[in-house]
Amino acid sequence: MLDEIHDSDARPLISQVQPMEILMQEYSSNPNFIRKMEWLKKKGWHGVRRTKGDGDCFYRSFAFAWVERILRAVDRDLAVAAAISTLHTTWLGLADVGFDVEILEDFYDVLRTLVEQVITPEPGGQTLNASLLLEAFTKPEASNAIVSYVRMLTSAELRKNQKEYAAFVVHPETQESMPIPEFCNQFVDGMGREADHVQMQALAKAMGVNLSVAYLDGRLGQDDAVDFVKFENGGGNDVNGIEEVVLLYRPGHYDILEHRAHEHRSSAASALVTPSVME
């Protein structure tokens, strides 16, 4: 099971949605996990989009799901406008914490261009759809640029609001508190370093979205229910027309959790986009 998660070479950076049953097969020797996955299925969480176990899985999952929420938004114009505005504000914030933004500009462009492509076709190309989005996130160059960029946004959020986060910033192994710039340099800024609660909190806050993480572990609670840990940033289930990002956590790894409602939404959205393509 762990070998499977850490078999990082074979796995694509991010996969198609796979039915929950595939994950269940991998946990066939662990009845508690199976019962909790059954519970998730009953609640409509029918599948997972799996990310490579390379230490960047949280950031990659979050970024993919965020762009996908924009793509699926009922009001795409609003969602894109809100997202671009957030990206622009946070981009300006990178310089405030002393980052050399010239180095990061290429990464910023990759993410912003992808969001813009939701409504504005690429030159000579088309608007973003589910398969182009997946393609972008499976190409290492673009995908890693985006991962690195959202890491920098996370880092800037932590560095800028040190008072707010100081109490939660601890060394992941020793659990001792540590200065935020040092923490960011060692556990946020570089690739391949896994995220913990404080990074998740900071990124969701910086991006102004609600984040919900389903914790799948072997502990059985009431009715085999899975706990969802919420990182809320106002606006109920969606902020600026962008629905909450929902991830699945298994010990040591993050994937994207897919709800049955998304299937209908994505077909509705592609129906909506047809008239503008015809114009």
Place this chain on the structure above:
Amino acid sequence: MTEYKQLTSNGSPDGMFTAGPVSEKDFFTWEALIQGPEDTPFEGGLFLAKLTFPNDYPLSPFKMKFDPPLLHPNIYADGNVCISILHTGVDRTGYEQASERWSPVQSVEKVLLSVISMLAEPNLESGANIDCCKLYREDKPEYERRVRRMVKQQLGIPVDDAEETPEKEK
């Protein structure tokens, strides 16, 4: 590319180093010239290093190799530099715990400044040249003498052996 423009337009602080691509055709291979820091046995020296950039720079750090190699606890015998700021990922050994690591917002300039301070203050906890670490720990005056001798040799200054205590050849 952007960094190259910055470095050439701003120069290095206090003229401690210069750096740039070896040729206009290849931006992935740079040369750096570093001055030996004052008040260290490297003082007076001028050291040439090759910087090799990976395709996914700045996600991954560049590599740095002194050519000719320098005698220093954190420089391998072949000249490759071992310094935390050029390392990525989590180091399970527990070394370099408090030291600066690579991330895309590090830069050639910051790395070269770190290397210059490493020349002045070796980090014996993560040594690259074990014999040199041992020498530094056990007989620092001899280490300093050998470094000074190397600096002179690299500059082409004849080494007056009469003045020095006889050195066992490597």
